[in-house]
Structures are given as C-alpha cells and as structure tokens.
Amino acid sequence: MTTLLPPARFGGAFRTDVRARAAYAEGAGIYRILPDAVSLPETVADLERLVCWAAELGVPLVTRGAGSAVSGSSVGAGVIVDLTRMQPVALEVDPGRRRAVTGASVTYQTLADAARAYGLRLPPDPSSGAFATLGGMVATNAAGARSVKYGPVRPWVHAVELVTADGESCTLERGASAGAADALALARFADQAAPAIARSHELIEERFPRTRKNTSGFALDAYSASGDLVDLVIGSEGTLGIITEIEWDLVAVPRHIGGMLIQLRDLDALADVVTALGRLEPSAVEFLDRSFLEVLPPAERPAGAAVLLVEFEAEGARQMRGRVGDAVRAVDAWADDVQTALSEAEFADLWRLRHAASPILAGLPDSRRSLQVIEDGCVPLDRLTAYLRFVRARASDLGLPVVIFGHAGDGHLHVNVLPDVDRPGWEEAVGALMTAVTDEVLRLGGTPAGEHGDGRLRAGLVERLYGSDIMALFALVKAAFDPRGILNPGVILTEEWAPLDQLKTGPHAVRLPPDIAEALRTLERSAGYGQSRIALADRN
Numbered sequence: 131m132t133t134l135l136p137p138a139r140f141g142g143a144f145r146t147d148v149r150a151r152a153a154y155a156e157g158a159g160i161y162r163i164l165p166d167a168v169s170l171p172e173t174v175a176d177l178e179r180l181v182c183w184a185a186e187l188g189v190p191l192v193t194r195g196a197g198s199a200v201s202g203s204s205v206g207a208g209v210i211v212d213l214t215r216m217q218p219v220a221l222e223v224d225p226g227r228r229r230a231v232t233g234a235s236v237t238y239q240t241l242a243d244a245a246r247a248y249g250l251r252l253p254p255d256p257s258s259g260a261f262a263t264l265g266g267m268v269a270t271n272a273a274g275a276r277s278v279k280y281g282p283v284r285p286w287v288h289a290v291e292l293v294t295a296d297g298e299s300c301t302l303e304r305g306a307s308a309g310a311a312d313a314l315a316l317a318r319f320a321d322q323a324a325p326a327i328a329r330s331h332e333l334i335e336e337r338f339p340r341t342r343k344n345t346s347g348f349a350l351d352a353y354s355a356s357g358d359l360v361d362l363v364i365g366s367e368g369t370l371g372i373i374t375e376i377e378w379d380l381v382a383v384p385r386h387i388g389g390m391l392i393q394l395r396d397l398d399a400l401a402d403v404v405t406a407l408g409r410l411e412p413s414a415v416e417f418l419d420r421s422f423l424e425v426l427p428p429a430e431r432p433a434g435a436a437v438l439l440v441e442f443e444a445e446g447a448r449q450m451r452g453r454v455g456d457a458v459r460a461v462d463a464w465a466d467d468v469q470t471a472l473s474e475a476e477f478a479d480l481w482r483l484r485h486a487a488s489p490i491l492a493g494l495p496d497s498r499r500s501l502q503v504i505e506d507g508c509v510p511l512d513r514l515t516a517y518l519r520f521v522r523a524r525a526s527d528l529g530l531p532v533v534i535f536g537h538a539g540d541g542h543l544h545v546n547v548l549p550d551v552d553r554p555g556w557e558e559a560v561g562a563l564m565t566a567v568t569d570e571v572l573r574l575g576g577t578p579a580g581e582h583g584d585g586r587l588r589a590g591l592v593e594r595l596y597g598s599d600i601m602a603l604f605a606l607v608k609a610a611f612d613p614r615g616i617l618n619p620g621v622i623l624t625e626e627w628a629p630l631d632q633l634k635t636g637p638h639a640v641r642l643p644p645d646i647a648e649a650l651r652t653l654e655r656s657a658g659y660g661q662s663r664i665a666l667a668d669r670n
C-alpha cells in the first residue's frame with residue numbers, strides 16, 4: 131500500500147501512522163479493521179476538500195462520531211473521518227419555537243442538558259446517549275426505550291446540513307424543496323432516482339416490513355410518504371453524505387413520570403400483555419428476559435419468567451395514579467407480582483434493574499465475549515413470543531449462552547451471544563445461530579435491524595428482506611448521492627459479504643500495538659466511547 135498524502139490545504143490532522151490507525155480499528159460491535167488513514171477535519175471547508183480529494187483518488191471515507199455503532203458501520207478500510215474536532219460546534223436551543231440547532235459531534239446528553247434548562251427534551255433516548263453523537267444518531271436513525279411512544283429520531287429531525295460526495299454543502303429541510311440548484315447530488319437524484327421511486331409507491335408499501343421499527347436499507351417508505359429528502363439521509367449510515375449540522379424539534383418535559391415493574395408468570399402471554407399495555411399509551415415497555423435476570427446477583431434478581439418495566443407520563447399526580455391503576459388491572463391475570471412507582475424518583479429505582487446487567491456482562495473474562503450478531507431483530511408484536519422462544523431454543527441447541535432484553539413495546543429484542551471463544555468451533559456455532567435467527571425473523575415478517583442499522587454486519591441480508599426490485603431502487607439512490615462509491619462502501623449495500631470475518635476477537639484478529647489493543651478493550655468494557663481515539667493513539 132502506498133502511503134496516502136493529505137489533501138491540499140487540509141487544515142486538520144491527517145495521520146497514517148500505525149498508532150493512529152490502530153486507535154480507530156474498532157468501534158462497539160464485533161469488528162477490528164485497520165483503516166489506511168485517519169483524518170480530523172476542523173472546518174466544513176476542510177471536509178469539502180477531503181471529500182473532493184477522496185472522489186478524485188477513489189478513496190473510501192468512513193465517517194465517525196463516537197464509534198458506538200454496533201453493526202460495524204463506523205469502522206472500515208479507507209480513511210476515517212473523525213468529526214469530533216469540527217468548529218464551530220453549534221448548540222442553540224430556541225425555546226419559543228421548541229427547536230434546537232446542533233453540530234453533528236454534539237452528544238445526545240449535551241443537547242438533553244441544554245434543552246432541559248428550558249423544560250424541553252429530544253424524546254428518543256438511546257441508552258448510549260452519554261456518548262453517542264447527534265450526527266451518528268441521525269445517520270443510524272437511533273431509537274431508545276421511549277420510542278414506543280415517540281418513535282426513533284426520524285420525526286424529530288427538521289433539517290440537516292450535509293456535505294455531499296461531490297464535496298458540496300447543502301441543506302435538506304422538511305417541507306422545503308431542495309433541488310438541482312442546491313447541489314449536484316440533488317440534481318442527479320431528481321433526474322435518475324426520484325421518478326423511479328415515485329412509480330414504485332405500491333411496491334415500497336408492499337415490501338417494507340410491517341414492524342414498529344426498521345433501520346434496514348434506505349428509508350424509501352418514509353421518503354415516499356413525506357417527499358422530504360432528509361428522510362433518505364436519516365438512517366443512511368454515512369453512505370449518502372456527511373452531516374455537519376442538525377435542526378431538531380423538541381417537546382416539553384412531562385410533569386410526572388411513574389410506572390411499574392411486572393414479574394410475568396410465563397412467556398405465552400407476552401404479546402397479549404404488551405398489546406394490553408400499549409392501549410394505555412406508555413412511554414416505555416422494556417423487557418428483561420430470564421436470561422438477563424440470571425446474570426444479576428441473587429439478592430437483586432426478581433422471580434418470574436421475565437420482567438416488564440413500564441413507564442407512564444402524566445400532567446398531574448392524579449392522572450398518574452389513574453394510568454398506573456389501569457395498567458395494574460390490565461396485567462393482573464398474567465403477573466406474579468407488580469411493583470408500582472408514582473414518582474420519578476421511585477420509578478428511577480425500579481429502572482436501575484434495566485442497567486444492572488451491562489457492567490456485569492462487560493466484566494466477563496476474555497474467553498467469554500459478548501458478541502452482537504443477532505442483537506437487533508424486530509418482529510410484529512403478535513409474533514414476539516414465537517421469536518423469543520425460537521432464539522432461546524436455537525441458542526441452547528448450539529450450546530451458546532445468550533442474554534436477551536429489549537423494547538417489548540416495539541416487538542424489538544436485543545440478544546447478546548456469549549460464546550466461549552476458547553472452545554473450538556465457536557465461530558461456526560455463532561454463524562449457524564445468525565443464519566437460523568435471521569431466517570426466523572424474516573419468516574415472522576420482521577427486520578434484522580430494528581434500530582442499529584445494517585452496517586457491515588447485515589449488509590448481505592438487505593436483498594433477502596426487500597427483494598431485487600427494491601434493491602434496484604436503493605442502487606439508484608446510492609448512485610445519485612455517491613456515484614463513485616466513496617462513502618462507507620460495504621455498508622448497507624455490498625457485493626462481497628463475510629459478516630464474521632475481521633473479528634476483534636479470536637486467532638485471526640488483526641494485531642494492534644498491545645497498549646492500544648488493551649486500551650480499546652478497556653474502553654469497550656467501560657462503555658467509554660466518549661473517549662478521544664486520537665488522544666489514545668498519542669498518549670505514549
């Protein structure tokens with residue numbers, strides 16, 4: 131490989147040394163891929179120059195926020211584009227219009243803190259909010275526990291500023307027409323992709339899964355419904371452009387938060403309980419499977435086949451009592467025990483259980499790695515129990531321990547697979563589980579990617595989910611926005627797919643300088659994704 135030289139007049143850092151490349155070889159998720167170089171643009175002009183340079187040389191660009199994506203979309207060969215040094219960093223809340231404008235590198239938590247000062251919030255609340263950047267959240271259409279009421283980030287994005295694959299900046303705003311005059315990419319889209327998408331309205335309606343969440347492919351369904359190009363960029367995982375700024379819609383913080391912890395007697399009624407609760411408009415319905423509860427210390431472990439944590443919002447204490455009371459009655463026939471919480475403080479105490487397992491899983495010995503390969507399946511609500519039972523049974527047949535939890539109100543389960551990586555044949559077993567569970571998700575009418583996107587992990591499954599006609603439309607979208615294929619190639623659309631190659635664990639893992647490998651492992655164990663990776667490369 132010839133060493134890459136930085137673009138002319140590039141103002142930020144551009145590094146090709148092995149320590150810098152190693153520091154960006156991993157994100158969350160299963161992969162370790164050494165990039166060719168790392169760039170840290172400092173201005174939009176730097177970013178435009180970088181993109182023009184990459185287009186001319188045909189060099190792939192992998193945009194990166196905190197690197198917490200679990201589907202392998204923020205790692206790759208080519209040049210990493212770390213946006214965390216971009217200036218100026220916008221963070222303005224307009225309480226009168228209930229809007230905020232933020233730079234792409236601002237974290238969810240920073241926006242949440244700024245908005246809260248005005249009694250406002252961005253409702254979708256990923257559990258990675260302390261470190262996930264807002265650019266990364268838009269690019270993955272991130273969601274959270276409250277998405278059962280408020281959806282993923284999509285409806286809350288009013289506009290984005292984008293650097294296109296031609297190195298041009300443009301704005302995509304809801305309700306405002308953006309077209310040929312604004313950027314070459316938009317002209318190509320209007321000419322080559324928009325007419326075909328318009329003719330395919332019924333096909334799109336028929337082929338997109340009928341799940342409450344879906345982050346697979348490009349969101350042709352949302353774009354068809356709204357006509358807003360911003361809907362295609364949301365969830366495009368850095369493959370259609372690089373977001374530099376976002377305008378958000380916000381809502382008022384609710385006056386009262388409360389809820390309940392339900393110990394379920396058995397799993398057969400799971401879908402019925404969740405449907406009954408859904409009628410009462412909860413703001414979260416989270417599921418903790420027995421496999422999750424078993425990881426907890428015995429003293430903190432609730433009984434029952436599984437636990438549901440249900441959150442309600444209300445304008446007054448009386449309304450909250452009414453909501454929680456209705457919910458207790460609705461689930462009575464299926465519950466072994468119900469604990470209620472009528473204030474935010476009491477509810478926070480119940481919610482602690484939701485976060486208790488992560489540090490325990492992260493602390494497992496190196497031989498027992500927690501791998502995310504079937505972590506994001508989402509199925510229609512009435513098939514949730516069937517899906518859960520299938521995952522449990524197939525994992526058990528293959529001798530693979532799993533820990534299952536998730537957003538039951540959306541029919542969405544996170545499954546962490548915990549293979550013994552010292553056991554010969556573990557990779558084949560994990561591959562067999564991935565194949566079987568994917569087949570089942572598709573058979574049940576679900577999507578393998580509820581909120582984490584396709585990334586590299588699931589890119590080869592997109593055609594199975596949608597079929598070749600929709601793939602042809604996806605290809606038109608990609609060709610219009612990124613004709614030279616420089617933006618995150620191999621993510622969402624791929625020609626060569628080997629999802630369990632280039633793992634960060636096992637004998638074939640690429641070797642990194644030992645101190646950096648160790649630091650990345652520590653970062654993973656402590657969920658320290660907010661840490662600067664370039665600082666990590668430079669710390670010795």
Ligand SMILES: Cc1cc2nc3c(=O)[nH]c(=O)nc-3n(C[C@H](O)[C@H](O)[C@H](O)COP(=O)(O)OP(=O)(O)OC[C@H]3O[C@@H](n4cnc5c(N)ncnc54)[C@H](O)[C@@H]3O)c2cc1C
Nearest residue numbers: 195196197198199203257258263265266269273367368373
């Ligand atoms: C412990 C943990 C908990 C998590 N919980 C949740 C959860 O509750 N809900 C959820 O949805 N996800 C969750 N995730 C996944 C992850 O945090 C989200 O996908 C998050 O949105 C990624 O943000 P990031 O800044 O880390 O993006 P990165 O990982 O850096 O990038 C993610 C993708 O976005 C692209 N990208 C990043 N910035 C830009 C930009 N400015 N312009 C264009 N493309 C860009 C990248 O190329 C990549 O494809 C969790 C992850 C971890 C490790």
